[in-house]
Structure formats: C-alpha cells, structure tokens
Amino acid sequence: MNGISHITRIIACLLIFGFSLSGCGPSKTTRTMKATGYCDCGQCCGWERGSWKCLKFDFWNRYVSVGPSKGRPYSGLTASGTKTREPQPGLVSWDTIRRPWMLPFRLVFPWLWFARDGTIAADTKYHPFGTRMYVHGWGYGRVEDRGSAITGPDRLDLYFDSHSDALHWGVKHVMVDIYRE
Numbered sequence: 100m101n102g103i104s105h106i107t108r109i110i111a112c113l114l115i116f117g118f119s120l121s122g123c124g125p126s127k128t129t130r131t132m133k134a135t136g137y138c139d140c141g142q143c144c145g146w147e148r149g150s151w152k153c154l155k156f157d158f159w160n161r162y163v164s165v166g167p168s169k170g171r172p173y174s175g176l177t178a179s180g181t182k183t184r185e186p187q188p189g190l191v192s193w194d195t196i197r198r199p200w201m202l203p204f205r206l207v208f209p210w211l212w213f214a215r216d217g218t219i220a221a222d223t224k225y226h227p228f229g230t231r232m233y234v235h236g237w238g239y240g241r242v243e244d245r246g247s248a249i250t251g252p253d254r255l256d257l258y259f260d261s262h263s264d265a266l267h268w269g270v271k272h273v274m275v276d277i278y279r280e
Contacts, residue, residue, distance in 0.1 A: 126278070126279050127276050127277065127278050127279075128276070128277050128279070129274060129275070129276050129277075130253065130274070130275060130277070131253070131273070131274055131275070132234075132253045132254065132255050132272070132273065133253060133254050133255070133270065133271075133272055134234060134237070134255040134257050134268075134270070134271055134272075134273050134275070135255070135256050135257070135268070135269070135270045136256070136257050136258075136259050136264065136265035136266070136267075136268030136269065137220070137257070137258060137259070137265050138258065138259050138261060138262045138264070139175055139183055139258075140262045141161070143262065143265065144173070144175075145163060145164050146161045146162060146163055146164055146173035147161070147162060147164040148160070148162075150170070161173040166247065177220075177244035178220075178243070178245045179228045179229075179243045181218070181243045183218045183243075183244070183258045184215060184217055184218055184258065185217050185218075185260045186215060186216060186217030186237065186238030186239055186240055187213075187214060187217075187238075188214055188238060189205075189212060189213050189214030190205045190212040190213075192214060216231065216240050217237070217238055217239065217241075217257065217258055218240060218241070218243045218244055218257075218258035219232055219234070219240040219241060219242050219243065219244070219255055219256070219257060219258070220243075220244035220245055220246045220249055220255065220256035220257075221242045221244075221249060221254070221256075222249050222250055222252065222254060223242065223245050225251070225252035226242045226252070226277070227242065228241075228242055228243060229241060229242065229243075230242040230278070230279070231277075232255075232276065232277050232278065233276040233278075234257060234273055235273050235274045235276075237257050237268075237273070240257065244258075255275065
C-alpha cells in the first residue's frame with residue numbers, strides 16, 4: 100500500500116513538471132513598441148471645464164471637447180470603466196534595490212507596500228482589455244483604455260499622474276513584454 104502511494108506521488112510530480120514545461124501558464128512575447136505618455140488633464144484626454152450652455156459658469160464640471168461625445172459630461176474613467184493609475188512597484192521589488200532611499204517611505208505608508216499595475220491604452224483589436232504588459236522603464240500595466248490616435252499592434256499610451264511626467268516620457272521606442280493567458 101505504501102509503495103502504491105509513493106508511485107502515485109512520483110507520477111503526480113512528473114505530471115506537474117510536464118505541465119510546467121508545456122506552457123500551460125501565460126505565454127510571454129517581447130517586442131519593440133512605440134510608447135507615449137498621457138495623463139488625465141484636458142489637453143491629453145480632450146475635456147474642458149464648463150459648458151457653453153451655462154456660459155462656462157459651471158467651471159467645476161468637465162465636458163468632452165472633441166470627438167463623437169463632444170458636449171457630454173466627462174467621467175474620467177477609462178474605456179473599460181476603471182480609474183486610471185500609474186504603476187507602483189511595491190515594497191519587495193527591484194525598484195527598492197535600485198532606489199534604496201524609497202525604503203523608509205514604503206515602510207511608513209502601508210499603501211506603498213503592495214505592487215499595483217498601471218493603466219495602458221492600446222488598440223483593443225490587437226491587445227484586448229486586461230492584457231498584462233511589462234514596459235521596460237515604466238513598469239507593469241494592464242490594457243484598460245483606448246485612444247483615437249492609438250492604432251496598430253505596436254502602439255501604446257502609458258498613464259502618468261502628472262502632465263510634466265507624461266511630457267518628460269514623451270515618445271519612446273521601448274521593449275515590451277506581453278503576457279497572454
């Protein structure tokens with residue numbers, strides 16, 4: 100009886116090892132892509148404060164200023180319905196080793212302990228919503244948005260919290276690891 104369970108364990112280990120080599124997990128492809136930075140300001144996302152219907156006196160409201168939804172209220176959400184965010188490396192990451200002066204801040208503030216994927220805008224014909232990517236020099240992100248200028252399989256927009264950071268990133272050709280389920 101003990102010999103049979105030992106053989107069963109060996110077979111189970113071989114099957115698990117075989118599945119891990121067969122590629123049952125997410126596959127990764129690496130390619131060079133053109134990546135630009137954007138933020139949620141009116142200049143990057145095409146919205147303006149106030150409506151001409153109210154003679155711009157309702158400056159606390161935001162309205163879409165370009166495209167087919169012109170004049171409608173601007174929600175600030177992505178095309179998939181999520182809130183935009185910049186990637187956060189977390190407490191246990193290579194970024195903590197690269198920038199050790201961030202360790203005290205990450206220890207003191209609990210919301211900096213956990214890694215968080217950023218928002219990527221891509222052409223959803225080629226990269227559907229939820230596709231996880233690693234953009235070298237920016238971090239991990241998920242495709243959660245699309246834009247009118249983002250066409251083709253080799254084009255991305257990366258979200259930044261500030262307009263100056265987005266302008267500093269500019270337009271770069273970077274290596275991107277794409278993880279497919």
